[in-house]
Amino acid sequence: MQKIIMSPSRYVQGAGEVGKLPEHVGKFGTSALVLMSGTMMRTKADELKANFEAAGIKFTPEKFNGECSKVEIARLQKIVKEKGCDVVVGVGGGKTLDTAKSVAFYEKLPVVIAPSIASTDAPCSALAVVYTEDGVFDEYLVLPKNPELVIMDTDIIKEAPARLFVAGMGDALATYFEAQATVDSNGTTMSGAHPTKSALALAKLCYDILIEDGLKAKLAIETKSCTPAVENVIEANTYLSGVGFESGGLAAAHAIHNGLTVLTECHHMYHGEKVAFGLMVQLIMEDKPMDDIEEVIDFCLSVGLPITLGELGCSEPTPEKIMAVAVSASDPGETIHNEPFDVDADVVYAAIMAADALGRLYLGEY
The missing domain is CATH 3.40.50.1970 (Rossmann fold)
Structure with a gap:
């Protein structure tokens, strides 16, 4: 192999x-x-x-x-x-x-x-x-x-808008979970080969840094300051996530991002913001323990990453719109098929709607 x-x-x-x-x-x-x-x-x-x-x-x-x-x-x-x-x-x-x-x-x-x-x-x-x-x-x-x-x-x-820095954290947040899904399914990475243990370890380090330093880094960036936490998160967003996704594998979170691009009302959102919601969908699809899901939700809320379709600009998530996202995300060539179970548009549709409901619950909207 x-x-x-x-x-x-x-x-x-x-x-x-x-x-x-x-x-x-x-x-x-x-x-x-x-x-x-x-x-x-x-x-x-x-x-x-x-x-x-x-x-x-x-x-x-x-x-x-x-x-x-x-x-x-x-x-x-x-x-x-x-x-x-x-x-x-x-x-x-x-x-x-x-x-x-x-x-x-x-x-x-x-x-x-x-x-x-x-x-x-x-x-x-x-x-x-x-x-x-x-x-x-x-x-x-x-x-x-x-x-x-x-x-x-x-x-x-450090001079860039804090929202962009936070969007990078949203992109990086999914790295470990997508790499682990690829390992669990014996899937392949963008190179066509299988994940390495080194890549999975870097992906986990990426996640750990975000949980430990993400909020501290966001607050520092808002003051245009470069602290040790900012240095750590720059490395996590860029190098650890870059090597982690490329040599560890992509799965549902990025496929959901790609699916969301069919909705014009989401075009103003940054890549990492859509990936963060895609991770919510992935965790629902994988039926992860609530402790894991809550850690991700708490992180997203602390730094300002979206956890609902409404926050992404889709204030009217009609069945037709969300099914179009699901069909795109579950295309046969998409990375969502690195999940360790069969995925089709109906599975994705259900997970998107459930993730949105969970997000609205934590925002007090449900």
Whole structure:
């Protein structure tokens, strides 16, 4: 039985690391396409331009258009060819980074990732989530390798909105439970191999850090401070969750997230916020003990993660809407089939409705 553990070649976390970006990028090329989110383009483009030029590296900045879609990837591939870029750099949020990874893959170039937020586990993975231009989940693009380098600049990350940081915790919160489901079902990871014990251990460490430091970190981030708890949660959200999901496996929580993308009223919610509710659904499907479920609910309530459909924007969860989510989430190619039991749309529908009812009970709405 083949087992594989995957990770970026190097992970660097610390204050002021983006200022050293040309030093890192220079190890891989001399002409860089630097894809930036709108915020990073406004706040960092001039500084990066000066730093890259001082290092003798050609700097080609591009603003990310907002969606990791096939159209956006193709647009950037054209620029890479026209400018003769030999390395791709992504600076921004999860979709910016996934787009940079996708462009690098299609152009067969090295990629350096510098997240501006700790909102997903996307930075470390050999995976990109591709959406339609309208923001509906399209496909997972499985890449042959992880990024050459991931740089987490805590000076930048602490300045990001606290909601994004909390969304990262929602994404990371599911990592252990999905990895354990994959182990229990003898399922496979995104690499097509089976989970490793190392990945499961990292996923459990990720969960333990969130439970211990999550609330402390959220409160610190709200004051734009970087405390030991913030450092720990950045590592959990990014590296531990990234390696944990990729080499441990995905299951129901992320499939529910993908299903929720069919509801336009949920499009304003962040990835990790939808994953957090997806985890609630997974725990209901697995009939976990109430002690386990309550620990997750208490954590979500403490940091502000959604536990109901209403909090996700779906204030009128009609049977037709929720069945559409369930059908999408239970597609034959979805990760929900890493659960250690048979899953179909009816099973998912029932679990979504039950999870929503439980969440409303804890919010005092039921």
